[in-house]
Amino acid sequence: MQSTQINIENSSNIEGLNEVENKPKKKLSYTKWGYIFIASFFVIYLIFTLVPQLLTIYDSFFDYDPFSGILVTDAHPEFCGFLNYQRLFQENALGVIEIYQTIGNTLIMWIIGAIPQMVIALILALIFTSTRLKLKGTGFFKTAFYMPNLIMASAFSALFLMLFSQIGPIYTLFKDMGWIPEHFDFVVNKTSARLMVAFLNFIMWFGNTTILLMAGIQSIDESIFESARIDGASTRRVLFDMTLPLLKPIVVYVLITSMIGGLQMFDVPQVLTNKAKNSGTRTIIMLLNDYLNMKNYGRAGAISVILFIITAVLSIFVFKTINKKEDR
Amino acid sequence: MKKKILCLAAVAAVGLAAGASLTSCSKKEIFHIYAWNTEFQGYFNKYVSDEKNNDDSNAVHHLNGVEVKWTITPSDNGAYQKALDEALANNESFSEDEKVDMFLAEADYILKYVNSDATLDVKTAYGVNDFSQAYKYTVDQVTDTSGVVKGASFQCCPAGLIYRRSIAKAVLGTDDPTEVQKHVATWEKYNETADLMAAAGNKMTASFADTYRVYSNNAASPWVKDNKLEVPAFVNTWMDQAKDQLDKGETTTYGVWDGEKSAEFKKTGKTFCTFGPAWYYNFCMGPAMGNGTASTAPDETKDNYSPDHTWGDWAVVKGPQAYFWGGTWLLGAKGGNNTDLVGKTMNAFLKDEEILKKLVVDDGQFSNNKKVNGAVATENETQKKGNGFLGGQNDTKIWVDMADSIVVKNNTIYDQLCNEGIQTAFGKFLKGELDSKEKVLPEFYADIARSYPTLVIPSSK
Numbered sequence: 001m002q003s004t005q006i007n008i009e010n011s012s013n014i015e016g017l018n019e020v021e022n023k024p025k026k027k028l029s030y031t032k033w034g035y036i037f038i039a040s041f042f043v044i045y046l047i048f049t050l051v052p053q054l055l056t057i058y059d060s061f062f063d064y065d066p067f068s069g070i071l072v073t074d075a076h077p078e079f080c081g082f083l084n085y086q087r088l089f090q091e092n093a094l095g096v097i098e099i100y101q102t103i104g105n106t107l108i109m110w111i112i113g114a115i116p117q118m119v120i121a122l123i124l125a126l127i128f129t130s131t132r133l134k135l136k137g138t139g140f141f142k143t144a145f146y147m148p149n150l151i152m153a154s155a156f157s158a159l160f161l162m163l164f165s166q167i168g169p170i171y172t173l174f175k176d177m178g179w180i181p182e183h184f185d186f187v188v189n190k191t192s193a194r195l196m197v198a199f200l201n202f203i204m205w206f207g208n209t210t211i212l213l214m215a216g217i218q219s220i221d222e223s224i225f226e227s228a229r230i231d232g233a234s235t236r237r238v239l240f241d242m243t244l245p246l247l248k249p250i251v252v253y254v255l256i257t258s259m260i261g262g263l264q265m266f267d268v269p270q271v272l273t274n275k276a277k278n279s280g281t282r283t284i285i286m287l288l289n290d291y292l293n294m295k296n297y298g299r300a301g302a303i304s305v306i307l308f309i310i311t312a313v314l315s316i317f318v319f320k321t322i323n324k325k326e327d328r
Numbered sequence: 329m330k331k332k333i334l335c336l337a338a339v340a341a342v343g344l345a346a347g348a349s350l351t352s353c354s355k356k357e358i359f360h361i362y363a364w365n366t367e368f369q370g371y372f373n374k375y376v377s378d379e380k381n382n383d384d385s386n387a388v389h390h391l392n393g394v395e396v397k398w399t400i401t402p403s404d405n406g407a408y409q410k411a412l413d414e415a416l417a418n419n420e421s422f423s424e425d426e427k428v429d430m431f432l433a434e435a436d437y438i439l440k441y442v443n444s445d446a447t448l449d450v451k452t453a454y455g456v457n458d459f460s461q462a463y464k465y466t467v468d469q470v471t472d473t474s475g476v477v478k479g480a481s482f483q484c485c486p487a488g489l490i491y492r493r494s495i496a497k498a499v500l501g502t503d504d505p506t507e508v509q510k511h512v513a514t515w516e517k518y519n520e521t522a523d524l525m526a527a528a529g530n531k532m533t534a535s536f537a538d539t540y541r542v543y544s545n546n547a548a549s550p551w552v553k554d555n556k557l558e559v560p561a562f563v564n565t566w567m568d569q570a571k572d573q574l575d576k577g578e579t580t581t582y583g584v585w586d587g588e589k590s591a592e593f594k595k596t597g598k599t600f601c602t603f604g605p606a607w608y609y610n611f612c613m614g615p616a617m618g619n620g621t622a623s624t625a626p627d628e629t630k631d632n633y634s635p636d637h638t639w640g641d642w643a644v645v646k647g648p649q650a651y652f653w654g655g656t657w658l659l660g661a662k663g664g665n666n667t668d669l670v671g672k673t674m675n676a677f678l679k680d681e682e683i684l685k686k687l688v689v690d691d692g693q694f695s696n697n698k699k700v701n702g703a704v705a706t707e708n709e710t711q712k713k714g715n716g717f718l719g720g721q722n723d724t725k726i727w728v729d730m731a732d733s734i735v736v737k738n739n740t741i742y743d744q745l746c747n748e749g750i751q752t753a754f755g756k757f758l759k760g761e762l763d764s765k766e767k768v769l770p771e772f773y774a775d776i777a778r779s780y781p782t783l784v785i786p787s788s789k
Contacts (some may be wrong), residue, residue: 066780067741070413070444093773093785166581166588183574183581185759275404277752277775278761287778293410294779 060084060301066294077298084302099303102284109281110262113198117206125213145207156200157271161187164196187273190280197269197281209254216250217243256318260311357424359396359666362412362431364403367611368482368656375683376676391669406745406779409437416446419663429664430673432656435469436744441659442470447478448660454671456480458679461697465734470657479659482677484696486730487605489647492638493719495600499528505721509645518648522578525600532578534592534599536570536758537751540584542603544747545651550738551746556784557776559769567754567765574758581758583751590615594636605653606694606727609717616642622692622715640719644726652734692717694727701728742780749775
């Protein structure tokens, strides 16, 4: 510090600039660069995320006409208060409240896909990181498990659509074996369609979860395991009393991201079952998309707001539960 | 270091060049057409474009030297209408190469565009005035409420029953159209024939919805009246017949456009008939066509040849009820620049006799020009020739006899989603997903209510 001061004094003396001496001491600060570098994120977030989000909320209070822009050119959407929200909770001709039905569908398909995904990913992660087994060629397996994630969800679904279509190989096999009733259609039947969606999501995401969990396990200090082994702890004990509790933050992280992703489930069921108009696999985003397709931005906006609230509540809830346990 | 700078400079130069070519691109004139499939694109390329062919050799086609750009959006679930609505609403503010000049529309939703300000009077805007040879219904369909004509059709679509000759011969003992017509002249006769087909191990149709259009385009009432959804009476008749035929094994649960259905038109298929107009041969019966056309037999030497084709094994008759199906109209978009090209295209398909004759003879289509159709029908009659796909039958004559009586009635702007929706809902029942027929209509109502929230939907409970 001192040497800098001296340098400044020296330089000012040399150049003979007296004003410099009156100036306050110069302090070096790099904070502004930090702000500048992170500003790009905030600017982009503001323009492309926050503003559209606020507009969505605004739109949800207006009544849009399906023929606006073409037949109805001069009419502006009318302000309608909470009418869009109210109508979302009305029964349709089948006596079903579609928003509950779609949220239910989303959750069911997420759960039947996510539970096996977590369990299998955990088993695989444990096997691959086990210092006892010392598996060879884990790199190959990791790549192979991750592969399905690289294929576009829509392409994957289209492939399944063909495999299970009424002239597809799987349909023909099932029919010849007498496993399915006459006129059965995999994408029209509620149960089979849900299972297909869940299975596709499982195949696509279990590799990703495995890699995340492996990273989590590997980040645990190896010496803890060693000392446990020296103390004579069984593999089972090490697993349940050490690995799993220490892995909890990663598991929770995986769970939250999977749940938020699950709530926004769209591409797989859309490609697979939208043409069949299967009401058992219509997810909340598909309902939103149906409204968007008919330019009903009000109703779609209302769904977005509800979905936002659900996601926020769930995330807060999950965060709270981890933090509480970690404090103990 | 020097190398790095050189590299950077090179990259920057490439970037600049790319930027420059982009800006010059956007100034280029482009004839932009919106469509929901490539059917018309094929005829346009072949007959109107500067290149005059539809080969893959041309990446882009031109008209009067102007590049032609096609934006194709499939029409399922109203997706084409949505894309078109967005484009037309903003057409005037689009950049030159984005502006829509012309778009295609079909009867199910055309009224929406005809009665909107987004389309122009073809007479004043494009110089299309001669409708003297066009069929009346094709003009009525694009005439707005104040009497202004907003478009032109390139085809006329009377439709009939298309049957497989070999199956007719085996089961009915004849493949002669006049004789076969007697077996399907009324719905009672049609049902009896269906029973005969099933008894012989065949199916009557390959889709439960094949008969749908025969009923729907003869509907006695519209889908929507005074903003109220009212299911026309034909729906019940159609559903009862289709369910009965499915139970007897005379038809399938495949949809009208499904690949499963068109696979039935192959040599191995056991389906006796289907319903459709002239565009149906090329567009829906691909596996039957092989790589042949109306005037040329399938060619074994070409790559796309398949020995499964049934070219020549078909014929067409009027069937139980005369009807028409589909049709593609060309409409000009407000805000588009290339009015001369729009006019040229429309006029070519309305009155260029040379082009239209090829369209009828080579492609087996039925043009929107009475004179050309009549001439081909007579010429075929005197020279004893006809459509090769139909075993040399003079189908043009059948269409000529039916075309004049086509009347458009009971059209609404809601038709596309209603027609699609009722077929999907009923299909769900046939596939066992809805446990009773009574649930078909509520299922359909729920679907329509999502799409058109302002419509009054009948209470079903």
